[in-house]
């Protein structure tokens with residue numbers, strides 16, 4: 360499609376590492392927005408290119424038909440307005456989906472710091488800080504509750520929707536770092552990984568140039584392993 364046919368642009372970071380970009384990209388694709396994808400490689404330190412391209416110096420950032428949207432949860436809400444059905448129709452399920460999505464947006468810092476996203480590596484057993492393990496326990500509970508309420512296999516029911524987009528990088532972290540997880544958690548991780556959009560993101564991450572590899576994510580501190 361020629362550039363002028365696009366309705367806007369989605370700025371994201373390296374697919375191998377950028378967990379927030381994955382969330383925004385999934386939301387935009389679930390809503391089928393016809394935007395040009397602009398990938399800016401993450402760097403060892405904050406990227407001047409990302410700062411130049413975005414209001415906050417952070418990706419993802421969406422421009423669409425005159426709207427400028429930053430912060431992943433706001434991008435998710437914008438996409439839901441564009442494509443009804445990305446939040447559940449049932450009010451109670453919608454409240455649950457929004458609550459767990461906001462909880463992801465605001466928290467789980469212990470997990471995010473100890474087990475950074477890296478689609479191309481196996482760090483099995485690493486990163487098990489007390490803070491990460493506490494976050495994982497909470498995530499297992501909220502995934503279990505959401506799937507029980509909606510009937511699963513995804514968080515809001517039969518389809519992969521916005522709550523799943525918000526937690527997709529957590530599923531990826533679990534595959535990379537392999538903490539001890541319950542069987543139903545592993546089932547959900549497998550369902551997320553098998554989704555066509557996730558397959559596409561993984562394939563595109565694997566095709567990124569070797570020059571984009573970052574020492575801070577390829578050689579993270581692995582201890583503790585208990």
Ligand SMILES: N[C@@H](CCC(=O)N[C@@H](CS)C(=O)NCC(=O)O)C(=O)O
Nearest residue numbers: 377378379405406409417418430431
């Ligand atoms: N609160 C932001 C967080 C976004 C964020 O931290 N993005 C990272 C990449 S995953 C980033 O752009 N970092 C700037 C850089 O590395 O230069 C959101 O929800 O979108």
